[in-house]
Amino acid sequence: MFLRPRSWLPARAIQIYDAHRFELATIWGQFWQRRYADVGLDYLQVGSYESRLPGFLNTDHFSNRDADFHLDIRYPLPFADARWAGIFAHHIVEHVRYEEALSFFREAHRVLKRSGTLRIVVPDAQKFLEAYGSSEAERIARFLAIMPPGHLDSVRPQTALGFVNFAFYCGGWNEHRSAWDFETMATALGEAGFSRIERAECGQSRDTKMSGIDTAHWAEHSLYVEAVKTAD
Secondary structure, eight states: OTTOGGGTSOHHHHHHHHHHHHHHHHHHHHHHOOOOOOOSOOEEEESOTTOOOTTEEEEEOTTOTTSSEEOOTTSOOSSOTTOEEEEEEESOGGGSOHHHHHHHHHHHHHHEEEEEEEEEEEEBHHHHHHHHTSOTTTHHHHHHHHSOTTTTSSOOOSSHHHHHHHHHTOOSTTOOOOOBOHHHHHHHHHHTTOOEEEEEBTTBOSSGGGTTOSOGGGGGGEEEEEEEOOOO
């Protein structure tokens, strides 16, 4: 029983336990982090969770035992310069603070090969704020139309601002910590060294290897951006 604290801890303590366990896993993982040296793959997915893409190195946090390799995007990536032809980050960047995301973008630029592509998918703040700004009679319906299935099973906001808060906070220890629209994303990617930054569509990529890999039922509320490393 004592080896499974979540089974006996009071409900009010489980969130604290999960948060500390996550950070302890990061400390332990960073301490023993090894540099990835395998040359068999050219594409990297960060924040893979349960989505395993064929032909990609599917990486996630140290707490995910099913990942091919473990890392935390808040810290330097354990890869050599110019290592990857493409990097895919699906709904992971919003879980870190803006300055941590900027650090990740700089690291992604470093480890990408020339002409390599960083593909990012995040909740689109513009879509939520446009829905919030619509008429009172329409905006709840607009929010419901863009929320992906299953996201409102545990918490159902009752007001328009409740939807905005749910989308950009979510609650819990693994909440959203930054909000993005295309202008903000393009600015951060430019600061990180990318000079070719484009809005993309769900399932469509300039790199055929990254076409058709998006989670389609998240498309209505997501922003798709691709940044290309044009020079070292």
